[in-house]
Each structure stands twice: as C-alpha cells, then as structure tokens.
Amino acid sequence: MMSESDRVDQLGQATREKLKQFIARIERLEGEKAELAADIREVYGEVKSFGFDTKVIRKVISLRKIEASERAEQEALLDMYMEVVED
Amino acid sequence: MMSESDRVDQLGQATREKLKQFIARIERLEGEKAELAADIREVYGEVKSFGFDTKVIRKVISLRKIEASERAEQEALLDMYMEVVED
Amino acid sequence: MMSESDRVDQLGQATREKLKQFIARIERLEGEKAELAADIREVYGEVKSFGFDTKVIRKVISLRKIEASERAEQEALLDMYMEVVED
Amino acid sequence: MMSESDRVDQLGQATREKLKQFIARIERLEGEKAELAADIREVYGEVKSFGFDTKVIRKVISLRKIEASERAEQEALLDMYMEVVED
DNA sequence: TCGGAAATCAAGACCC
DNA sequence: GGGTCTTGATTTCCGA
Numbered sequence: 067m068m069s070e071s072d073r074v075d076q077l078g079q080a081t082r083e084k085l086k087q088f089i090a091r092i093e094r095l096e097g098e099k100a101e102l103a104a105d106i107r108e109v110y111g112e113v114k115s116f117g118f119d120t121k122v123i124r125k126v127i128s129l130r131k132i133e134a135s136e137r138a139e140q141e142a143l144l145d146m147y148m149e150v151v152e153d
Numbered sequence: 154m155m156s157e158s159d160r161v162d163q164l165g166q167a168t169r170e171k172l173k174q175f176i177a178r179i180e181r182l183e184g185e186k187a188e189l190a191a192d193i194r195e196v197y198g199e200v201k202s203f204g205f206d207t208k209v210i211r212k213v214i215s216l217r218k219i220e221a222s223e224r225a226e227q228e229a230l231l232d233m234y235m236e237v238v239e240d
Numbered sequence: 241m242m243s244e245s246d247r248v249d250q251l252g253q254a255t256r257e258k259l260k261q262f263i264a265r266i267e268r269l270e271g272e273k274a275e276l277a278a279d280i281r282e283v284y285g286e287v288k289s290f291g292f293d294t295k296v297i298r299k300v301i302s303l304r305k306i307e308a309s310e311r312a313e314q315e316a317l318l319d320m321y322m323e324v325v326e327d
Numbered sequence: 328m329m330s331e332s333d334r335v336d337q338l339g340q341a342t343r344e345k346l347k348q349f350i351a352r353i354e355r356l357e358g359e360k361a362e363l364a365a366d367i368r369e370v371y372g373e374v375k376s377f378g379f380d381t382k383v384i385r386k387v388i389s390l391r392k393i394e395a396s397e398r399a400e401q402e403a404l405l406d407m408y409m410e411v412v413e414d
Numbered sequence: 415t416c417g418g419a420a421a422t423c424a425a426g427a428c429c430c
Numbered sequence: 431g432g433g434t435c436t437t438g439a440t441t442t443c444c445g446a
Contacts, residue, residue, distance in 0.1 A: 085384075088370060091370050095366050102357075106356045113349050119233075119237075122230070125230045127354060139215060143209065175287050176300060178283050183301070189276065190442080196262060196265050205259065281424075294424095298440095372419085375418085389438095
C-alpha cells in the first residue's frame, strides 16, 4: 500500500502550497479565537473580584442573547411579510 | 489477532442478550423518531398545498421556540434572585 | 405602515384558524420528537452504566441502518426485476 | 414581593454602571469571538470548494495542536531542569 | 434527489 | 467533581 507521505508527494507543489495556506489561516483564526476566550475568562475573573455573582451575570448575558435572537427572528419574519406585500 | 466474532463469542450469553436488547430499544425509539419527522414533513406538505408559505411558518415556529426559552431563562434568573433574597 | 397584527387581521377567520391548527400540530409533533430524543439519550446512559462503549454501539446501529437501507434497495431492485418478468 | 427592578434600584449608581460595563465588555468580546468562528467556517467552505476533505484538514489541525502542546510540555519540563541546574 | 449548508446533539475538555 | 464551553458528528433542510 502507498504510504501517506508517498501520497502527499504526489500532490502538485501548488496544491501542497495551497493546503499549507489554508491550515495556516485556520490556525491563525483559531489562535485569535482562543485569545478572545481567554480575555472573556479574564473579565469574568474581574467580575468575581468585584463581588458580582458570575453565575447571574452569565444568565443575564445568555438571556440578552436570546432576546437579541428573538428580535432577529421577528425582523426576519417581518421581512417575509414585507416581501409578500411587495409582490 | 482475535477476530471480532471470536471476541463476541467470549461475551457471556447474558451480556450478549442485554446488548441485543439495548440495540433493539434504541432502534425502536429511532424508528418512532423517524416516523415523527416524516409526519412533520407531511404537515408542511399540507401547509404548502393550503397556500401558506412554509418558510414563514417555520420562522413563526422557531420564533415561538425562542420565546419559550426566553421565558425559561427569565424564570431561571428570577430563581437566582430569589435565592439571594432567601439567604 | 401597516403593522403585522393589522395584516394578520386581514386574514379570514377560517384561514387564521387553519394556520393555528397547523402550528399546533407541528409543535406537538416536534415536542414528541424531542421526548424520543431524550429517551434515546437515556438509553445510551443505561448502556454506558452497563459498561458498554456507547461509541461502538452507535457505530453498530448506524451500520445496521445502512444494511437495512441496502436491503431495501436490493428489494426495490428485485421488485423491478419481478415487474419485468410479470409484464 | 420586591420586584426585580426595585432590587436593581437598590444597587448604587456606580455599581450599576460597573455592571453594565462588564456586560458590555463581555458581549463585545463574545461578538468578536462569534465573528471569528464565522470566518473559520468560511475558510472551511473554501477548503471544500477547493476539493480538499475538510474532515482530514480538521484532523491535521487537531494533531498539530496536540503536537504543539506536547512541545510546550517538553519545554516546561526543560525549564524545570534548567531551574534545578541554575539553583 | 443529491449535495451542500445549517442546526442539533452528545462527548470531551476545561475551569472553577 | 460539577458545570460550562467547545468541538466533532450526526441529522436535517433546502435549492438546483
């Protein structure tokens, strides 16, 4: 059977290059995402040291997220109605 | 190396029986779930043949689902406040 | 601008009633589907507490599903042959 | 019973302000995080349209992540040794 | 009906 | 160790 590296060798140089670029882009984006996650954790740390209950804060934020998505849904629904009217 | 069937043969009869029962239960439940999915698709078919726009209906239903979860979140938040008061 | 509720008001009473019924039916079916999903999750819980590897069980079930659909395909094929013979 | 808003009113103005700031910061960070997640999804879309198998790419990336953390572990170990030598 | 895009769901990681 | 977050897999959905 053909080994993995043999197979990789058969990829064109350009293809291999493209592959490397994709991986690099994804890894960079994931790195930034991980940094943001760390930042968020840090803020929660501050929140706690300030005497707030992080559990409640989390719940508030998740509630607001749901509210936002409800607004988005309502707008989407309204847009659909508008289209009906326009036609 | 020991083949899969040899290995299965080494399971006790009772264990094998139990395994078959689990699989049967899951398959039955998944079958029922699939039936319900088919029923839902069918209702959307009726909806469409009735002249309603299924896209809108879907949006309405997802909005109502979000509303329900918002209510749940609000209750959870309220519960947390209540605990604070009780303590 | 005409509000959404104004527009809904313009739907005939019967149409509105029908719409409500459709939504109610779909929501009921989706509720039942969600219950079954919960049941299935529960069975997997039992499976695990029984010492089986759920990952393997999942694979077995998906294989059996594929086999079943293959069988169905083969039967369909056989039916076609049969029709040819009959005709 | 005291309403939620009554209770919030009892918080000092400064405290309330601080709370709002924390929530705003977290929501902003989460927004950016969500954008990055969308970007990543987009890149995977490109990957696919380029003819690569995303499953394989994902596996490569997760392997590289593990390798990176192994390297980090080894460096940490090496640092420990170095400290011992230095002391 | 197929294929891709999106939602959903469960498992694993990870932090507290 | 409990709970939350994230990821990966599966399923579902829609358009072509």
